[in-house]
Amino acid sequence: INHIVHNGGLYKRPFNEDFEETPMLVAVLTYVGYGVLTLFGYLRDFMRQWKIEKCQNATEREEQKDFVPLYQDFENFYNRNLYMRIRDSWNRPICSVPGAKVDMMERVSHDYNWTFTYTGRVIKDIINMGSYNYLGFAQKAGTCQEAAAKVLSQYGAGVCSTRQEMGNLDKHEELEKLVARFLGVESAMAYGMGFATNSMNIPALVGKGCLILSDELNHASLVLGARLSGATIRIFKHNNMQSLEKLLKDAIVHGQPRTRRPWKKILILVEGIYSMEGSIVRLPEVIALKKKYKSYLYLDEAHSIGALGPTGRGVVEYFGLSPEDVDVMMGTFTKSFGAAGGYIGGKKELIDYLRTYSHSAVYATSLSPPVVEQIITSMKCIMGEDGTTVGKARVQQLAENTRYFRRRLKEMGFIIYGNEDSPVVPLMLYMPAKIGAFGREMLKRNIGVVVVGFPATPIIESRARFCLSAAHTKEMLDTALKEINEVGDLLQLKYSRHRLVPLLDRPFDETTYEETED
């Protein structure tokens, strides 16, 4: 019997999130694998030092050998002994538009991934399960491309100035009004780079004497922005509302560390969809907490804008909440809109302040006109203002693809992290040799996947991350699932031992948030 109450009625639909625990045997074997590789790493380092083997990685010059060593830490050890062995799964050069299918240049390495040479052959029509192409707007033909080509012939490609000087085009004004209308906020501002939107605007919003409460697994741009601002940063456990409430209570009761004065501002940094876990933020609870403790909320919708919600307006629409409750809505145009750049939306006073005080507005070049036109056309398509139902069909197709793909993978027996509705699907691999093997085997079968290991994930939790797209047809997904099944049997990746039940709302348990039936 499944429970009824969804957190006191805050959630209008069930919230199904699952992070299955690592099986003990798999964890032990992963450590064994890393142990063997570490021993061989020490052996190879020894041989390189004593000149038995040629040293191909970066080292200090002869004159600098007595200085403080540059390459002795764990990151560099990992880089030259473990990462180099599986390096051919990353930085693969593609030579076509990264749509549902992509062409890739073939390369071989004769010295175990230290150098690559191109064979000259192009591998065609690889099913692309790695691009952030959620609504399929990465196309080289269609209305978006024609509009962008027309604007390119009208405005050219370069802007050659910052927003505050001579780089404020009428296209930018049009885009910002459209973004504000799309999100349901008073005003918005667009920037040239998504990473820079976070890292350059958080310092403009908070400073010393403010408190930032940031999720454990926040993106590097948010972490960098928080550190640059000079505010005090406290971390709460991933998506854990009890941990966040405890931090808020402590902040209100105790104030600043030495002087006990109240904090000038408390800012909560969360993301809509976390791209490494595939989890969705518990937005109703965060907003309830924010209102109770009178703090501000900064929501980074990089992966969720366009991908969640019945009309693609993001995680706020997905939960049926009002955009007025979120103080700063940030997002990027890179993922669902097939362009580049980021935006921040909110109240008019906030955006007017950012226009003057944001580092990005003062120093960074503004968006390029064809890119702006791509965003405008794709956004109008999603909203349905271009007169067709293509946008709505794409949003629905993505939701269907997500549910189908996740269900099939779970039925096959893989461990999949994250929420049922998130188009980011991490499949757990755990062992280091399987990271390289999975990438290579999938490429042999003409499917391109992104595999992730340390340092982007904890060292034993390496994974393969699939990004679904509205451009994937059911046949492509079926082909991909068949090949994943084959590779899963070949490499023994089907670790899952449980049947799943939806997430139960129960009192805070410090050990695990695994909700399964044994």
Place this chain on the structure above:
Amino acid sequence: MDIKSMKNYLYWLYCQFELITCSYLMEPWEKLLFYTFNVTMLVMVLYTAYIFVPVHISTAFQFFLHLLGNQHENTVSVVK
């Protein structure tokens, strides 16, 4: 073809061993070194087992038999 499926299964098991111990990622000379070390250790363990295990088992067996046999005799003599 039972032999063929047996050979495929054994090859698959070898692949799993390679993946778990990460010898899939090693260069050929590293693999040689690793396998030589493993095989040497395994042979030494088996040899030690071959020499010592029968002696240990027969000693233990005799010990327990002696213990039980002595007890039985003692009780018999008291009753008498």
